[in-house]
Amino acid sequence: MRSAFEIIAAIIVALAAMFMLPRILELFALINATVYVSMAVLALSLALVWGFGGILCFGQAAFFGLGGYAYAVAAINFADTTLAVPVALAVPALVAAALGYVMFFGRISDVYMGAITLTLTLILFNFVNSTAGDQWRIGAAPLGGFNGIPATPPLNFPGDPGNPLPPETIFLVAVFALLLCYILAKLTLRSRFGRICVAIRENERRAELLGYDVRFYKLGIFTLGAAMAGLAGMLFANCVFVSPTMFSLFYSGQIIIWVMVGGLGTLIGPVIGAILLNLLTTWAGTLPDINPSLILGVVLVLAVLMVPKGVLPSLTGGLGRLRPGSGAR
Amino acid sequence: MTPLLATEHLTMRFGGVVAVDDVSFTVNAGELRCLIGPNGAGKSTLFKCLTGQLRPSAGRILWRGRDITGWDSFAIARLGIGIKTQVPSLFDGLSVLESVRLALRRETRERARIQAMATLDRLGIADLALRQVALLAHGQRQLVEFAMVVAPEPEIIILDEPTAGMSAEETARAARLIRELNAQHAIIVVEHDMKFIRAIAKTVTVLHQGRVLIEDDVERVLADRRVHDVYLGKAVAPQQQVTV
Incomplete structure (x- = not known):
């Protein structure tokens, strides 16, 4: 089974990263690596929603930010992060379910869906930016406006608030979360639900004429993707802290670039794309007189011109998406 | 009735x-x-x-x-009610077999596979089962759509x-x-x-x-002024x- 082989390969790579990187990287680099892993989870979430659900969501950053903020606010209020993690998944999932219900059951066309999800991001960005001052607090957690929540607590051992995880362990948690998300996405695509989602991506009208309630499946994969983006936001909050930039256009745009460059219609492509492009922009940031966004733009243009299917499908040559009957790599 | x-x-x-x-x-x-x-x-x-x-x-x-x-x-x-549209409406990225299996919405995986193969056989395109739909000729695509419409009886x-x-x-x-x-x-x-x-x-x-x-009956209709x-x-x- 190709799929089983790919899952085993992913487990080996993840274990290798968990074993090697904390030994060879300095603390600062390891925290950066954790950020990249959280970005990889974010890329994976859009890979699922866009690449397999066929829903071009410009608002994945909104769910990323919501996950981060939900985690920070819950962790501060509970004074324990154990329950803050499910909250970080549930809040974006619920928002996505409500928004998706309106979009899919209202039969809003794809173009507007892009506009609506983008607008959600902008609304949240502007809203959170304007929450400076003491009147803006949820329970014990001040939202902090432009400054975000610098006091975002790091994960603690489940049920033991006095015992926060060191950054090395948070890195392991992040890689483990990425691995779990990958396996979950893989299994989803192999399931009946996932196969129907792919069929809907291929031809929505046909799926409907075969008796499938398209709206239900789209809502499902959209919500799943939002929960995954929320998890990414929670991991990100653990490396840095939550701030309105999580909702910014910069992130919304970047996620799409990671997926396009890595390979739309694959799972591992966007993961690799996210990590490599983050390495690239970080490195570009150290160069004098060059704006990293410019480099990112050049990479996107080159990728679209030279490898329109994305780097991974072009490298493997098999064009995984075109292989009959195959789900994903 | x-x-x-x-x-x-x-x-x-x-x-x-x-x-x-x-x-x-x-x-x-x-x-x-x-x-x-x-x-x-x-x-x-x-x-x-x-x-x-x-x-x-x-x-x-x-x-x-x-x-x-x-x-x-x-x-x-x-x-x-099986519906076939004017322009063949197909799952281009999927295989013929997978397409027909999807048409068998209520069947289990294994039964859907068997029934899908039987339908392809009945339409004389069993040899196309593992081909990708997008790569088929127009006439074959029509037959694939027929197969999808007919499969669930x-x-x-x-x-x-x-x-x-x-x-x-x-x-x-x-x-x-x-x-x-x-x-x-x-x-x-x-x-x-x-x-x-x-x-x-x-x-x-x-x-x-x-x-x-x-x-009316076809002959009478076609003769109608x-x-x-x-x-x-x-x-x-x-x-x-x-x-x-």
Whole structure:
């Protein structure tokens, strides 16, 4: 089974990263690596929603930010992060379910869906930016406006608030979360639900004429993707802290670039794309007189011109998406 | 006996244009009905109303006597109505076998596979099972869509211009196929190709300007003066109109 082989390969790579990187990287680099892993989870979430659900969501950053903020606010209020993690998944999932219900059951066309999800991001960005001052607090957690929540607590051992995880362990948690998300996405695509989602991506009208309630499946994969983006936001909050930039256009745009460059219609492509492009922009940031966004733009243009299917499908040559009957790599 | 599918005074308006005007017709189990008419007669609009792609402005659609007017396409499909659109509507990125398996919505994985293979066999395209749909020739794609429509054993199949874009030889084969399928399924064929109609039809309903012009046995319809006039573009005097 190709799929089983790919899952085993992913487990080996993840274990290798968990074993090697904390030994060879300095603390600062390891925290950066954790950020990249959280970005990889974010890329994976859009890979699922866009690449397999066929829903071009410009608002994945909104769910990323919501996950981060939900985690920070819950962790501060509970004074324990154990329950803050499910909250970080549930809040974006619920928002996505409500928004998706309106979009899919209202039969809003794809173009507007892009506009609506983008607008959600902008609304949240502007809203959170304007929450400076003491009147803006949820329970014990001040939202902090432009400054975000610098006091975002790091994960603690489940049920033991006095015992926060060191950054090395948070890195392991992040890689483990990425691995779990990958396996979950893989299994989803192999399931009946996932196969129907792919069929809907291929031809929505046909799926409907075969008796499938398209709206239900789209809502499902959209919500799943939002929960995954929320998890990414929670991991990100653990490396840095939550701030309105999580909702910014910069992130919304970047996620799409990671997926396009890595390979739309694959799972591992966007993961690799996210990590490599983050390495690239970080490195570009150290160069004098060059704006990293410019480099990112050049990479996107080159990728679209030279490898329109994305780097991974072009490298493997098999064009995984075109292989009959195959789900994903 | 309750008809399988019926419309009652079905009307579809787009602004001031009445595309389907007070159409009532019935189709019984096992029947093969052709719905013909020149361009603009309202055939496609009627097809879209029947398949839930349009919500009619007035009138009712009945399935075994049950009102299904305004139902969504997926709900109509679930009743056991197989629908084939004019332009083949397929899952291009998937294999032929996977496509037909998806059509067998209610079956378990393994049974869907067996039934899908049986259907492909029946249509003579079992050798294409593992091919990707996008890479097939036009005629093969038509057959794949037929396979998807037929696989779940629908009680009625509605075909919108099944011969559009087909060669003469492919058309002859489609006619044979439709007659074969009619042994097990009721069929409605929406067409404008008269030769094809002659090859397959028993009962024909002719639409003109959104109304039913005549509904009768194929020979009598094709001999009818008004039908010739309509197809040659002559106006039909109002007093000659027959509403069934």
